[in-house]
Amino acid sequence: MTQFSEFTDLCIKIESIPGSLEMTDVFAEFLKSVDDDELAVSCYMVMGEIFPAWTGKKLGLGPNLLYSALSKAAGISLDKIKALLRETGDVGETTYKALCEDKKSQSTFSSFFEAEDKSSDDSSDGNSDGSRGLCNSGGRLSIREVYDRLKEIADASGKGAQSQKIKSLQYLFSESSPIESKYIARIALEELRIGIGEGIVRDSIAKAFDVPVAQVEFAFMVTNDLGEVAVAAKKGGSDALVHQNIQVGRPVKMMLAQVTTGIETAFAELDEAAIEWKFDGARLQIHKSGSDIQLFTRRLENVTNSMPDVVKAVTEAVTAENAVLDGEAVAIDENGNPRPFQDILRRFRRKYDVETTSRDIPIHVNLFDLLYADGVSYIEKPLTERRAKLSEIVKPNAKGISVDELKITKDPETANEMYQAALAAGHEGIMIKNPNSPYSPGKRGKNWLKKKPVMDTLDLVVIGGEWGSGKRKNKIGSYVLACYDNIKNVNLEIGRVGTGLSDELLDTLTEQFKDLIEAENGVMLKIKPEVVFEIAFEEIQKSPNYPAGYALRFPRLVRVREDKTIEEIDTIEKIDRMYQGQKE
Numbered sequence: 188m189t190q191f192s193e194f195t196d197l198c199i200k201i202e203s204i205p206g207s208l209e210m211t212d213v214f215a216e217f218l219k220s221v222d223d224d225e226l227a228v229s230c231y232m233v234m235g236e237i238f239p240a241w242t243g244k245k246l247g248l249g250p251n252l253l254y255s256a257l258s259k260a261a262g263i264s265l266d267k268i269k270a271l272l273r274e275t276g277d278v279g280e281t282t283y284k285a286l287c288e289d290k291k292s293q294s295t296f297s298s299f300f301e302a303e304d305k306s307s308d309d310s311s312d313g314n315s316d317g318s319r320g321l322c323n324s325g326g327r328l329s330i331r332e333v334y335d336r337l338k339e340i341a342d343a344s345g346k347g348a349q350s351q352k353i354k355s356l357q358y359l360f361s362e363s364s365p366i367e368s369k370y371i372a373r374i375a376l377e378e379l380r381i382g383i384g385e386g387i388v389r390d391s392i393a394k395a396f397d398v399p400v401a402q403v404e405f406a407f408m409v410t411n412d413l414g415e416v417a418v419a420a421k422k423g424g425s426d427a428l429v430h431q432n433i434q435v436g437r438p439v440k441m442m443l444a445q446v447t448t449g450i451e452t453a454f455a456e457l458d459e460a461a462i463e464w465k466f467d468g469a470r471l472q473i474h475k476s477g478s479d480i481q482l483f484t485r486r487l488e489n490v491t492n493s494m495p496d497v498v499k500a501v502t503e504a505v506t507a508e509n510a511v512l513d514g515e516a517v518a519i520d521e522n523g524n525p526r527p528f529q530d531i532l533r534r535f536r537r538k539y540d541v542e543t544t545s546r547d548i549p550i551h552v553n554l555f556d557l558l559y560a561d562g563v564s565y566i567e568k569p570l571t572e573r574r575a576k577l578s579e580i581v582k583p584n585a586k587g588i589s590v591d592e593l594k595i596t597k598d599p600e601t602a603n604e605m606y607q608a609a610l611a612a613g614h615e616g617i618m619i620k621n622p623n624s625p626y627s628p629g630k631r632g633k634n635w636l637k638k639k640p641v642m643d644t645l646d647l648v649v650i651g652g653e654w655g656s657g658k659r660k661n662k663i664g665s666y667v668l669a670c671y672d673n674i675k676n677v678n679l680e681i682g683r684v685g686t687g688l689s690d691e692l693l694d695t696l697t698e699q700f701k702d703l704i705e706a707e708n709g710v711m712l713k714i715k716p717e718v719v720f721e722i723a724f725e726e727i728q729k730s731p732n733y734p735a736g737y738a739l740r741f742p743r744l745v746r747v748r749e750d751k752t753i754e755e756i757d758t759i760e761k762i763d764r765m766y767q768g769q770k771e
C-alpha cells in the first residue's frame with residue numbers, strides 16, 4: 188500500500204526537475220513501486236485529475252468551499268485564510284501555511300509570519316527543522332484513500348452535498364500533514380500543475396513496463412484512459428496494448444486542425460488534398476450501439492438527453508449496427524442556413540423543455556469522419572477509406588443528418604471555389620485534409636488544415652479580473668487572460684480584455700465567475716482557470732509587461748468558448764509563430 192506521503196514526495200521531487208526525461212524516469216520508478224490497484228489512480232492524480240479523460244468529468248470544486256473546509260480544519264477564520272491567500276497568491280501555499288499555523292499553535296497571525304520569515308522561505312523542501320518537521324511529517328492516509336475521498340466529493344450531488352463536501356475535505360486536511368494537504372488542495376481545485384501531462388505519463392508507462400511508447404500511445408488513443416493503459420501494460424505487456432480497441436459509448440478525443448495561411452501554401456505541402464466545408468457549428472461525436480445512441484461534445488460531455496432530434500436522425504440514417512462517427516452539429520434556420528454559434532451551445536446545455544427547444548432551434552449534423560464501424564476500428568485507415576465506409580453506412584437524403592461533400596483535388600482553384608461557396612452559405616471556410624492520413628485522436632497537425640477569412644483569434648483562459656467602477660460597479664469589468672506554456676506547464680498572462688462585453692454579458696459573466704474567485708486583493712481578483720475566451724485583436728506586440736512576453740493590441744471578446752476546456756487554450760508556441768508570421 189502506498190502512503191499519500193510518498194505521492195507528496197514524488198510531487199516535490201518532480202517540481203524540482205526541469206527536464207521531461209528525468210521526470211519520466213522518476214514517475215516510471217514510482218509506477219513500478221505501487222500496487223496494481225494504485226496504478227490507475229497514480230496516473231490520474233499526477234496529472235492533477237481524478238477521472239480518466241474519456242469521462243469528460245472534472246472535480247468541479249469551488250474555491251470558497253475549499254476555504255471553508257480549510258478554515259474548519261485549521262481552526263482559523265475565513266478572513267485569515269483570505270489574508271493568507273493575498274499573501275501567497277496560491278491555494279497550495281495557503282493551505283500549507285494555514286495548517287502549519289494550526290500545528291504550531293501560534294497565538295497570532297502576524298507572529299506566525301514573523302516566525303516564517305525567520306526560517307527558510309521554501310516551504311516545500313521537506314526540511315525538518317523544528318516546527319517545519321511537524322508541518323512536513325507524514326499523515327495517516329494512503330494514496331487510495333485520498334483518491335476515493337476526492338472522488339466522493341466530485342460525485343456528491345443534491346441536498347446536503349455542499350456540507351458533505353466540506354466535511355470530506357476537512358477530514359482529508361485533518362488526517363494529512365500540512366505538506367500533504369498542500370497537494371490535496373491543489374488537486375481539489377484542479378491546480379496541481381507539477382509539470383506532468385499526458386505525454387510524460389505515456390512515456391513513463393512505457394519505461395516502467397518495458398513496452399514501446401507507440402503502443403502505449405495507440406492504446407491511449409483508443410481507450411482515452413491512461414490509468415487503464417498502465418494496468419494493461421503492466422498485466423499484459425505489448426500484447427494487451429495492441430489489442431485495445433475503441434469502445435462504443437466511450438468518447439475518443441477529437442482530431443484537430445492547424446491554421447493555414449493560404450490555399451496555395453497548403454497545396455505546396457500536399458500533392459493532392461481532400462477539401463470539405465468548415466461548418467460553423469459545434470463538434471459532435473456520435474456513438475451507436477444498436478438502438479442506443481450517445482452524443483458527445485468536443486469536451487467529451489454527454490449531451491444525448493438534450494438532443495432527441497439528433498438521436499432520432501441517427502437512428503433513422505445510420506445503417507451500421509455499431510459505429511462511432513464524427514461531425515459538426517449546426518443550428519439552422521427555416522431555410523437551412525447556419526444560426527449563431529451560441530444557439531448550438533444553447534441546445535447542448537438545455538436540460539428542460541428539450542422538445543420545444545429542438546423545435547425552436549433545429550439542428551443539422553454534417554458527418555465528416557468515421558472512427559469505428561461494426562467491430563472494425565478505422566482510425567488507422569486513410570481518410571479516403573474512412574469516408575468511403577462512412578458514405579456506405581449513412582443513408583443519403585436523411586432528415587437532419589448527412590455526410591458532407593468531399594472533393595479530392597490537386598487543383599487549388601477547385602479548393603478556392605469550395606471556399607467561396609462555403610462562405611456564401613454562411614460557413615467558416617474550408618478544411619484541407621491529407622487524403623492518406625489516419626485519424627489521430629486529440630492531435631492538431633498538418634493532416635487537417637483550416638482556411639478561414641478572418642485573422643486567427645486566440646483562445647485564452649481567464650486567470651483574473653478586476654471589479655469595475657461607475658456603470659460597471661459590482662461587476663467584473665475586465666478579465667486577465669493567459670496562454671499556455673506547454674514546456675513549463677504553466678499559464679502565462681498575456682493581457683486583459685474589457686471590450687466586447689455588453690451589460691448583459693457582464694452580468695452573466697460576473698455571476699459565472701463568482702464561484703471561481705480564488706483570492707481578492709483590493710479590486711483585483713485571482714480566478715480559477717476554467718473559462719476560455721476567444722479573443723480577437725489587431726496585432727501581437729512584444730511586451731516586457733506580461734509573463735508571456737507579448738501583449739495583444741485592441742483585444743476584444745468574440746465569444747466564451749464553452750465547448751473548450753482549458754487544456755485546449757492556445758500555447759505560447761502558437762503565439763510565437765503568429766508573431767513571426769505577422770512580421771513576415
Ligand code: ATP
Pocket residue numbers: 441442443444445463464465466467468469470515555591618637
Ligand atoms: P475554430 O475556432 O477555427 O473553430 P477550433 O479551435 O474550434 O477552431 P480546430 O480544431 O482548430 O478547432 O478546427 C477544427 C474544428 O472545425 C473542428 O473541431 C470542428 O468543430 C470544426 N469543423 C467544421 N467542419 C469541419 C470539417 N469538415 N472537418 C473537420 N472539422 C470541422
